[in-house]
Amino acid sequence: MARIVVIGGGIGGLTSGMLLARDGHDVAVLERDGAPPPESPDEAWNGWERRGVNQFRMIHLFAPRFRALLESELPDVVAEAEALGAIRYNPMRLVPEEMIAGYRDTDDEYTMVSARRPVMESALARACANTPRLEVRRGVTVSELLTAGEPTNGVPHVVGVRTDAGEELRADLVVDAAGRRSSLPAMLTTIGARAPEEELEDSGFMYYGRHFRSADGTIPPLMCGILMPWGTVSTLTLPCDNGTWGLGIIASAKDATMRGLKDVDTWMRTWRSFPLVAHWAEGEPLDDDVAIMAKIEDRHRTFVVDGSPVATGVLAVADSWACTNPSLGRGASIGFMHAVALRDLLRVASIDFPMELAQRWHEVTEATVEPYYRATLDFDRHRLAEIDAGIEGKAYDPGDPQYEIAQALQSAAGKDPEVFRAFLKVAAVLACPEEVLAEPGIFDKVVELGAGWREEPVFAPTREELLAIVAG
């Protein structure tokens, strides 16, 4: 079994660390932020200092895929999360019976285990503390990669890391889980490696989020989708732990008027103008302000360039490999899938053949998580272009059959129980759109029932009304 160093103790680092240690490896997770997870959910929410994760207190949804992976791979995390107040939430239990032709046992796959991000991360950290062969060291920043020997055909081999305090940790494998702002490319350049290929663009979205709590521990009723496009903005209504929930308004970063949503009164007034979600703002706010996040990048890194790895002995997982605009709430699930894929690869591929291992990691990444990344990117690009067209008062008509079918799928979901399940499967990160559309009968129903998606009523203010509401 191998000695493995994981850089970063966020969701990807903690899940990777546990999966690898429970498979028999000796694992050290090195996390830059020094603070340990607090005891209670409210302390985690109010006081856990996690400067290394910009989005730490932003609204998060842990999709059904995340719950499914927890239950199959790390079931004690579910127990820890529920002990901290996480809830089980299944939209299939909340929609009218006739929409889904009755609840079926198989609909359990749409269940989420929901909690605020700091609470879910606390649960992961607690489970890590009970994992033999796993050490999570907080307050340790990795600043360099260590190499040994001459590079093979210009490809350096990594044998460990150096921390900013000068400590050297040797490892058979280094796993980079340092998140969307990982400095792995810079560290690779420093050891003489070629740069990974990077696709980078500003996703173009801005997030305006708030969290609330109910007096009686309940979550507001769901009257529409969790993510809803309303013309030039979208809303997110995300159930969390202990009678809390997160709400988000997503706008285009180009939409200068929407920047007024930074102001709490403006945010509240605007939220209440969307009739199907207005009631979600009736709880007690957890914070006095609006949490804002801009400059959210879509980033994708390829570490095999021109057929050969840029370095061996180091592999990237989760956001360090790729991250997108998070409106679909997929990052944690995709990162967890990636971590499972790494654990599985190390069961069959030898660390003693680092060139092959790097090559196979690239292939496994392309086969397992790449399709979800690409599908997310496609959705985001269309949604942003649609919003930007709406701002200019134009209809969005890209002439892209994939966009048409995605819109039709959403529209048809409300009209047929099987299409509803197919739609939810995509939202739940259980399948990619092309997979559900290939299921018997689904494509034909989507085309038939979803054809009129452009004519569907939108229960939201018009653009002009929205501008007036934001302006006050």
Ligand SMILES: Cc1cc2nc3c(=O)[nH]c(=O)nc-3n(C[C@H](O)[C@H](O)[C@H](O)COP(=O)(O)OP(=O)(O)OC[C@H]3O[C@@H](n4cnc5c(N)ncnc54)[C@H](O)[C@@H]3O)c2cc1C
């Ligand atoms: C606004 C926003 C909202 C989101 N909402 C959702 C959502 O609803 N659902 C969802 O599934 N996903 C969501 N995501 C995505 C999700 O947060 C990420 O996919 C997830 O956190 C990725 O985990 P990670 O471990 O790769 O990175 P992170 O969780 O960012 O962790 C990286 C860790 O590495 C540490 N680190 C960095 N450099 C070093 C170093 N040199 N040495 C040591 N430690 C280091 C950092 O301190 C940090 O703790 C959202 C993202 C954003 C930006």
